[in-house]
Amino acid sequence: MKPIVDMHTHTFISVCSHDETANVQNFIDKAAEVGIQVLGITNHCWDSRMPGASPWYAKQDIAWVKQIEKELPVDTKGIKLYIGIESEYCGMSDTLGISAEGAAQFDYVLIPHTHTHMKNFVMPRDPIYNQTAGVVEERMRAAFPEVSDRQIEKWMSMNRAADLEVIMGGKPEPDYPFLADFLCKSFVGLLNNEEFQKVLQTVPAIVAHPFNAVGYTLEQKGKMLELISDEKFIEMFTLMAEKGVGYDISVTNFKIEDPENCQMFRIIKLAKKCGVKFIFGTDTHSVAGLKNASRSTQIFELAGFDKEDLHPLCRDFVK
Ligand SMILES: [Zn+2]
Numbered sequence: 001m002k003p004i005v006d007m008h009t010h011t012f013i014s015v016c017s018h019d020e021t022a023n024v025q026n027f028i029d030k031a032a033e034v035g036i037q038v039l040g041i042t043n044h045c046w047d048s049r050m051p052g053a054s055p056w057y058a059k060q061d062i063a064w065v066k067q068i069e070k071e072l073p074v075d076t077k078g079i080k081l082y083i084g085i086e087s088e089y090c091g092m093s094d095t096l097g098i099s100a101e102g103a104a105q106f107d108y109v110l111i112p113h114t115h116t117h118m119k120n121f122v123m124p125r126d127p128i129y130n131q132t133a134g135v136v137e138e139r140m141r142a143a144f145p146e147v148s149d150r151q152i153e154k155w156m157s158m159n160r161a162a163d164l165e166v167i168m169g170g171k172p173e174p175d176y177p178f179l180a181d182f183l184c185k186s187f188v189g190l191l192n193n194e195e196f197q198k199v200l201q202t203v204p205a206i207v208a209h210p211f212n213a214v215g216y217t218l219e220q221k222g223k224m225l226e227l228i229s230d231e232k233f234i235e236m237f238t239l240m241a242e243k244g245v246g247y248d249i250s251v252t253n254f255k256i257e258d259p260e261n262c263q264m265f266r267i268i269k270l271a272k273k274c275g276v277k278f279i280f281g282t283d284t285h286s287v288a289g290l291k292n293a294s295r296s297t298q299i300f301e302l303a304g305f306d307k308e309d310l311h312p313l314c315r316d317f318v319k
């Protein structure tokens with residue numbers, strides 16, 4: 001069995017896609033070329049029924065992502081096509097970006113708990129960043145004695161992590177225990193979120209790229225996961241399986257050439273043991289990125305999966 005599945009993709013409707021050719025027809029054409037058997041399109045979406053959208057999300061409401069319906073081709077070239085969304089879960093405030101009513105308008109929903117690049121929205125700044133910001137703020141006060149404290153604070157609030165790195169001469173090491181703790185709390189927080197229970201009654205729900213802290217390198221992600229024990233993962237994945245929540249394997253985050261030293265392989269094997277069901281996704285934002293979908297076959301084999309480990313949404317369509 002060689003499943004080639006890509007159920008996490010973004011077209012140009014997602015405002016972070018910069019590929020103007022990323023439309024459904026071009027995705028189908030490329031998917032057929034790559035041999036993809038199941039394709040799911042999951043643009044970013046925040047349901048306006050749910051309070052708390054960031055300015056970036058506010059525009060990408062249900063009506064916005066529904067524009068995709070105008071693009072649906074008649075011929076899907078034998079590929080099973082789903083239209084889903086990738087919504088949001090903000091662990092720091094226990095806020096979900098999709099209501100059950102909104103979710104009902106799609107084939108499935110992906111919900112990430114690890115958009116850890118969205119600071120002060122999905123997760124708080126880590127203590128090391130705050131220290132760094134404190135040093136930069138002091139230097140700014142010294143450099144601009146004539147500028148008011150209020151103005152300096154305003155400047156600081158506009159700084160991104162990358163700006164601070166320039167001033168500090170490099171990236172500070174992340175606070176790994178802080179991040180590992182956040183990953184676990186936000187995962188369990190999502191599974192137990194009140195609105196999420198209603199979503200689960202409505203459509204298949206899948207955690208987008210679990211435990212994959214966006215904005216950090218693969219090495220850094222590995223260091224966070226090393227701090228989480230097998231027992232802790234088993235406890236969390238047992239809850240996931242009990243609730244029937246699926247797992248989105250983010251194929252570009254796996255070290256296929258060195259699976260023994262890849263934390264992502266360790267955790268999907270634990271999830272499999274707990275009875276969790278999986279999909280695969282490239283999380284591409286361009287047509288070209290669909291080529292990575294072939295990695296799903298390799299991960300399926302290296303993790304020792306069989307057909308029963310696949311989520312019902314893709315199980316019956318893979319070969
Ligand atoms: Zn994501």
Ligand SMILES: [Zn+2]
Binds near residue numbers: 008
């Ligand atoms: Zn995505």
